[in-house]
Amino acid sequence: MVKEATLKSQFDAEELAELLEPQEHTSTPPDDPSLKLSLLNYISFMGCSQHAYEAARKNTRQCYPDIELLSYYRVARQARLLSGVITWEHHMCFKGCLGFTGPFADLEQCPDCGQSRYEEKDLEDSDGERKVPRKVFTTFPPGPQIQAKWKHLDTAEDMFYRWKKTEDLRRERGQSDDPLNIYDDILCGKAYLDLVDDGSITEYDTVLMLSIDGAQLHEHKESNCWIYIWILVDIGPDKRYKIRNILPGGIIPGPYAPKDLDSFLFPGLAHVSALQREGLHIWDAYHRRRAISLLYLFLVLADAVAMAQLSGSVGHHGRKGCRLLCGLLGRNKIHGAHYYPALLRPNGFETHRTSSHPDIDINSLPIPTPQGYKTDLFHIISSRTETEYKRRRFNAGIGKPSIFAGMSRILPLPTCFAGDLMHQPVLNLACLLFDLWCARPGARDHNRFTVWPWAVLTGDVWKRHGEFVSRVARYLPTSFGRTPRNPQEKISSGYKAWEFLNYIYGEGPGVFYGVLPDVYYFHFCRLVRAIRIIHQHSISREQLATAHELLLQWVLDFEIIYCDRNPDRLHFVRQCVHSLTHLARETHRLGPLWLSSQWTMERVIGYLGSLLRQPSNPFRNLAAQTKRVAHTNALVAMWPDFERTKGDPHGSEDLGNSYLLLGPKDTSHHQLLPIEREALNIFFSGYPDAEDIDRQTVYRWGRLRIPTEQVARSRWKELERCSDMARTDRNVKVCTESI
Ligand SMILES: [Zn+2]
Numbered sequence: 001m002v003k004e005a006t007l008k009s010q011f012d013a014e015e016l017a018e019l020l021e022p023q024e025h026t027s028t029p030p031d032d033p034s035l036k037l038s039l040l041n042y043i044s045f046m047g048c049s050q051h052a053y054e055a056a057r058k059n060t061r062q063c064y065p066d067i068e069l070l071s072y073y074r075v076a077r078q079a080r081l082l083s084g085v086i087t088w089e090h091h092m093c094f095k096g097c098l099g100f101t102g103p104f105a106d107l108e109q110c111p112d113c114g115q116s117r118y119e120e121k122d123l124e125d126s127d128g129e130r131k132v133p134r135k136v137f138t139t140f141p142p143g144p145q146i147q148a149k150w151k152h153l154d155t156a157e158d159m160f161y162r163w164k165k166t167e168d169l170r171r172e173r174g175q176s177d178d179p180l181n182i183y184d185d186i187l188c189g190k191a192y193l194d195l196v197d198d199g200s201i202t203e204y205d206t207v208l209m210l211s212i213d214g215a216q217l218h219e220h221k222e223s224n225c226w227i228y229i230w231i232l233v234d235i236g237p238d239k240r241y242k243i244r245n246i247l248p249g250g251i252i253p254g255p256y257a258p259k260d261l262d263s264f265l266f267p268g269l270a271h272v273s274a275l276q277r278e279g280l281h282i283w284d285a286y287h288r289r290r291a292i293s294l295l296y297l298f299l300v301l302a303d304a305v306a307m308a309q310l311s312g313s314v315g316h317h318g319r320k321g322c323r324l325l326c327g328l329l330g331r332n333k334i335h336g337a338h339y340y341p342a343l344l345r346p347n348g349f350e351t352h353r354t355s356s357h358p359d360i361d362i363n364s365l366p367i368p369t370p371q372g373y374k375t376d377l378f379h380i381i382s383s384r385t386e387t388e389y390k391r392r393r394f395n396a397g398i399g400k401p402s403i404f405a406g407m408s409r410i411l412p413l414p415t416c417f418a419g420d421l422m423h424q425p426v427l428n429l430a431c432l433l434f435d436l437w438c439a440r441p442g443a444r445d446h447n448r449f450t451v452w453p454w455a456v457l458t459g460d461v462w463k464r465h466g467e468f469v470s471r472v473a474r475y476l477p478t479s480f481g482r483t484p485r486n487p488q489e490k491i492s493s494g495y496k497a498w499e500f501l502n503y504i505y506g507e508g509p510g511v512f513y514g515v516l517p518d519v520y521y522f523h524f525c526r527l528v529r530a531i532r533i534i535h536q537h538s539i540s541r542e543q544l545a546t547a548h549e550l551l552l553q554w555v556l557d558f559e560i561i562y563c564d565r566n567p568d569r570l571h572f573v574r575q576c577v578h579s580l581t582h583l584a585r586e587t588h589r590l591g592p593l594w595l596s597s598q599w600t601m602e603r604v605i606g607y608l609g610s611l612l613r614q615p616s617n618p619f620r621n622l623a624a625q626t627k628r629v630a631h632t633n634a635l636v637a638m639w640p641d642f643e644r645t646k647g648d649p650h651g652s653e654d655l656g657n658s659y660l661l662l663g664p665k666d667t668s669h670h671q672l673l674p675i676e677r678e679a680l681n682i683f684f685s686g687y688p689d690a691e692d693i694d695r696q697t698v699y700r701w702g703r704l705r706i707p708t709e710q711v712a713r714s715r716w717k718e719l720e721r722c723s724d725m726a727r728t729d730r731n732v733k734v735c736t737e738s739i
């Protein structure tokens, strides 16, 4: 049904006309000052209540009686009309089983749990006439949102980043098929460049990634919901992940997890599918011409549970449980239903019914291929009996066709399903390492009576280590973001992915030195080195090869030094361990993987959560706020003047070359000490033009913003705020010839 979707069936006549014939756009904001001010307030008051908007409106009228600002209702309507952004609401099962879309569109009861689609009291009172849905989910079709991105010269230029960069890369590659020397964007990946080479993606196409994740809006599970977004690969990575450039896709209310995720994605995917065949009409303000853009769905990003639903795989417990569907055969414990991607055959498994296969060579691991996937899927759907289906599902690792098979322009399945750099090497692997180092009961399982040499984070050692980590936090630069809290106290209660990243891969080699036994410490450091390379913004071909070698060695050594072919330790080898073997190849295929990870989704969830005002009805509120974000994003794309980035801070001084002095500053000049004068003289000796500069007195500044946007702080002001908790980072890189 996704395949046959048409735009005509999705929009009313007026909306369709707007979609098919985008008008030339005037780049100056609306002349009418009251409309302009109303819209500016609508945008600036994001995250505030409607009440705050109305209060500002009344205040304005009191001081300027001639200016009649629009009511909140009217300004929201104007924002919708001017931006062209459309919102759809579809009914869903009250228990969250499915959305009444596609094949379920005409049902009045949920086929899964039997819950009524409509409020029964209303039905009864009106003799079945009044049909009030019990629950709805919201979809934001991306077509009109993408059109808005082309309407202003500046944003249209941003949209052209992809093609400009593509031409540069093609020039660099020339005729050769060799990999590039530097990977610094998704566009550097082989997958994208191959699509350009074979003509599948051209200048005006829109290249999208779909990202979906579950979110908990408040502390309670009742506020669980699912959100998906579209990310535009066409915009450069410096702007691509900013909230203003993210296209909201849909909000699926919880608290019950969606059982049939496909039915909730159906409206959005059917819309994209129609645009893939019919094309999206755009007014290109950069070249001042009309054009047709064909949408290309490049990647699907999700956490492991959602990914299994979307790809139709059996999930990470299965015998072939790799989320990239590479086909690696797992092993299960005797009588265990859960499979683990262990390369080495445990002792005594020679006659194991399902896991007796010999050791797997880490240098010849299987890789996912569209052909293998197609063959497996054909086998599954041609099963004649239930038993045959189950047997084939067990062997293939997939259980049903994916909804994405209906898309005409998508990376061939299963290569469109990406891994995730946030969940796998950061959250999941951290969980595994601490299960082992802290000897948590879950990891102990049947292996509880042996001594684990690596299980050192217990008792006093763990307590001291935790305190040490929380003390180290103050020496991390603020640009590193959230610092790790005391892991001994907080690791089990909502320790964030970013904290794990800073803790394990940032501080790790320092804080675990002397804590982990040498063999485990050096093994760990190899992982840190590789993961740091994989997380770089720009990765050279040589670095990638190094990371690949280190990661393969780490995975193999992990099985040797932690598992030791002990069948009771098979459960140490989780999918997150195996996922490391894919990282370097995936980087070669898709560019640096943080650009296609769930970090963006995590930020979007945090942002949308921060806008919520009514904890009593979080889902309705979330849908309303997301709608406002979609309107605002489109309006700001069409008229960037509505939200120009703020100028330099008051009292700052631009030094050129992206250096900016920031306050506070001395109010009167400061007399230098002789030793300071001498330092200044030595510094200026390399600058003959600096003769006239006063070397006796200076004005001191508190802070300096450097080209990386990081802020360096001067000792002068830092000494004044030296409380215990203040972050007094002084990171100095010392380079000497001897090191
Ligand atoms: Zn149901």
Ligand SMILES: [Zn+2]
Pocket (backbone or CB within 6 Å): 322, 323, 324, 325, 326, 327, 328, 578, 582
């Ligand atoms: Zn795999």
